[in-house]
Amino acid sequence: NAGVTQTPKFRVLKTGQSMTLLCAQDMNHEYMYWYRQDPGMGLRLIHYSVGEGTTAKGEVPDGYNVSRLKKQNFLLGLESAAPSQTSVYFCASSYSSLSYNEQFFGPGTRLTVL
Amino acid sequence: SQQGEEDPQALSIQEGENATMNCSYKTSINNLQWYRQNSGRGLVHLILIRSNEREKHSGRLRVTLDTSKKSSSLLITASRAADTASYFCATDGHRMDSSYKLIFGSGTRLLVRP
Numbered sequence: 541n542a543g544v545t546q547t548p549k550f551r552v553l554k555t556g557q558s559m560t561l562l563c564a565q566d567m568n569h570e571y572m573y574w575y576r577q578d579p580g581m582g583l584r585l586i587h588y589s590v591g592e593g594t595t596a597k598g599e600v601p602d603g604y605n606v607s608r609l610k611k612q613n614f615l616l617g618l619e620s621a622a623p624s625q626t627s628v629y630f631c632a633s634s635y636s637s638l639s640y641n642e643q644f645f646g647p648g649t650r651l652t653v654l
Numbered sequence: 655s656q657q658g659e660e661d662p663q664a665l666s667i668q669e670g671e672n673a674t675m676n677c678s679y680k681t682s683i684n685n686l687q688w689y690r691q692n693s694g695r696g697l698v699h700l701i702l703i704r705s706n707e708r709e710k711h712s713g714r715l716r717v718t719l720d721t722s723k724k725s726s727s728l729l730i731t732a733s734r735a736a737d738t739a740s741y742f743c744a745t746d747g748h749r750m751d752s753s754y755k756l757i758f759g760s761g762t763r764l765l766v767r768p
Contacts (some may be wrong), residue, residue, distance in 0.1 A: 544696070575758075580663075582742055582758035583697070598755070630696055640685050640704070643756065645696030 541566050544646035546631050552652045553621045561616040561649050563631030571634045572614040573598070573643065574606060576627040583630060589614055590637060621653045659759050660743060666765040673730040675762040677743030678723075686719060687744045687756070688728050697742065700728075733766045740764070 544565045553559055563572065570591050575583040585598030589608040603625060605617045614633075618625060628650050632643040661676045677686070685704050689697040703710045703719045703726065710717045716729040730737055740763050744756040 580760060582760045584758075585755060588755075632697075640702060642687065642699035642702065643697075645698070647696050648694075 543567065544631055544633055544644050546629075546646035546649050548649060549647065550650050552654065553618075554654050555622060557621050558617070558619050559621065559651075560618075561629055561631075561651075563614045563616070563633075563646060564612055565614075565631075565633040565644070566612060567633060567635070567644065568611070569633035569635050569644070570611075571637045572608065573632045573634075574604070574614065574616045575630045575632065576600065576625075577630060577648075578627050586616065586629075621651075623653045625651065626653045627651060660741070660762040662762060663760070664763045664765070666767065667733055669733060669735055669766055669768050671733055673733050673737070673764055673766070675728045675741050675764070677726045677728070677745075677759055679726075679743075679745045680724065682721075683745045685746055686717075686726050688715075688717060688726075689742045689744060689758075691740045691742065691761070693739070700741075730764075733764075735766050735768045738764060738766045 547562045573588045574586040577583050584600050586604050587598050587606040589595045592611040595606045607615045628648045630648050631646040634641045634643045659678050667673050687702045688700045690700050691697045701712045701717050703717050714731045719726045740761040742758050742761045744758045
């Protein structure tokens with residue numbers, strides 16, 4: 541099993557450009573999450589999904605959109621990138637949202653917005 | 655706002671020594687989890703402790719939880735160079751819809767010197 545995979549691993553954008561980050565999991569998990577991690581800070585939840593076709597806002601959703609068309613995939617979109625979105629983005633999944641279930645993380649995407 | 659705060663922010667020890675990291679949180683919780691992040695990688699779940707538990711062991715890891723003080727500690731015994739990583743606590747003190755959200759602290763960077 542590959543677990544949670546993310547593409548791309550690195551990306552450099554100019555301000556105003558758009559891009560989509562792809563997350564895929566092969567563990568048949570219902571719940572998927574997108575986080576961002578900035579230096580000296582923990583992970584902050586951007587958006588999450590409790591199942592195919594459903595998404596919801598997390599702690600820092602502004603400037604991002606998501607879609608969960610297939611259970612195994614969770615896409616994060618930046619419509620008009622800003623330098624403040626320079627960060628490392630992590631996708632995670634879990635069997636259940638209940639907190640006693642661990643979250644499985646992807647390797648991350650390092651995004652730089654110039 | 656961050657639920658969990660780790661202390662210290664950074665810790666440097668000699669191989670073979672024990673490493674202790676602390677986590678404090680603000681609101682009541684059901685569970686608390688600890689994760690490890692190696693440089694440039696995603697987070698990996700280490701251990702979960704429920705609110706009705708006071709201590710839990712897993713290999714060289716020992717976690718304690720004091721709900722009256724709203725704090726937890728992670729002890730790594732007989733540390734190895736491979737333990738060099740950042741360690742995060744994650745708490746579930748928020749309820750979203752019918753599910754729970756994990757809030758991550760800012761982490762403790764552990765360096766184990768050979």
